[in-house]
Amino acid sequence: MINLARSITDLLADLPAQHALCAFNIETFTMARAAFRAASQTQCPVVLAYSQPAAQALGYLHTAQLVALAGEAFPDVPYALHLDHCHNHAELHAAIAEGFTSANFLNEGDLEPDAYLTAARELRTQLGTGVSLEFVSGRLGHIDHAVPAPAAATTTVEQIVAFAQACRPDILGFDHGSVHGMRVRTRHLDLDLIRGVAEATTLPQVLHGSSGVLPNEIRAGIDAGLRKINIETALRTTYMNTIRTAVIGASDTARKPRLLELELEQAMTSQFVALLTDYTLRKA
Numbered sequence: 001m002i003n004l005a006r007s008i009t010d011l012l013a014d015l016p017a018q019h020a021l022c023a024f025n026i027e028t029f030t031m032a033r034a035a036f037r038a039a040s041q042t043q044c045p046v047v048l049a050y051s052q053p054a055a056q057a058l059g060y061l062h063t064a065q066l067v068a069l070a071g072e073a074f075p076d077v078p079y080a081l082h083l084d085h086c087h088n089h090a091e092l093h094a095a096i097a098e099g100f101t102s103a104n105f106l107n108e109g110d111l112e113p114d115a116y117l118t119a120a121r122e123l124r125t126q127l128g129t130g131v132s133l134e135f136v137s138g139r140l141g142h143i144d145h146a147v148p149a150p151a152a153a154t155t156t157v158e159q160i161v162a163f164a165q166a167c168r169p170d171i172l173g174f175d176h177g178s179v180h181g182m183r184v185r186t187r188h189l190d191l192d193l194i195r196g197v198a199e200a201t202t203l204p205q206v207l208h209g210s211s212g213v214l215p216n217e218i219r220a221g222i223d224a225g226l227r228k229i230n231i232e233t234a235l236r237t238t239y240m241n242t243i244r245t246a247v248i249g250a251s252d253t254a255r256k257p258r259l260l261e262l263e264l265e266q267a268m269t270s271q272f273v274a275l276l277t278d279y280t281l282r283k284a
Contacts, residue, residue, distance in 0.1 A: 031264075172203040
């Protein structure tokens with residue numbers, strides 16, 4: 001049975017207030033199948049996200065086809081297919097044309113702010129309302145950047161409101177105080193900023209860099225206005241650690257790829273279930 005991807009806007013419309021979608025950044029068919037299995041077990045909607053480099057490596061059409069194939073076994077799962085960390089509006093168009101239903105368009109220093117706003121407005125006009133567009137005000141923290149991450153968010157509510165009015169995103173991104181690429185949870189969020197923007201715009205907000213944020217801070221952020229939680233580093237760590245452990249020695253798992261894939265799927269499914277329970281079901 002074909003399970004068609006929906007837009008994130010559609011998924012959010014069916015999600016109770018103060019619950020958040022989990023957007024799992026994945027790269028393999030095994031991870032996609034584990035995400036669907038976990039969403040089916042918890043009866044949650046889910047966002048399957050591919051970064052622009054990951055989707056380009058596989059090909060946008062093949063990525064959409066593989067995700068659709070994984071979803072056929074779980075027709076009960078509402079899902080969106082999201083292109084994450086896209087810097088090029090032409091690439092965003094290419095992904096949407098091949099079946100992606102949502103995209104994050106951000107500026108990591110490649111464009112001047114005015115040029116970014118112009119590109120974002122063009123995307124909004126060209127793609128209409130059938131695709132969920134996530135625009136990001138300013139730059140987000142990243143542990144690999146030469147410039148140290150700020151101790152806290154530095155953007156004002158007024159700046160974010162002006163940005164949202166200028167480009168009309170479906171989902172709003174900005175610096176909440178999180179940092180991409182962290183492997184330990186130490187970051188706090190600017191909850192007052194999140195709450196103020198939610199009240200001023202009523203737009204759903206996205207949290208990038210969630211793997212480094214304290215869990216109680218994420219839950220408080222959801223209460224304040226976060227509706228989409230991006231998760232990648234923590235997932236990649238589990239995936240690679242599972243491989244490192246499994247291939248040591250001469251066990252069947254170390255010698256047979258199919259058994260390794262099964263172990264990976266089990267490990268990822270458990271992690272996905274825990275995250276969906278925590279952030280989407282809010283039962284933790």
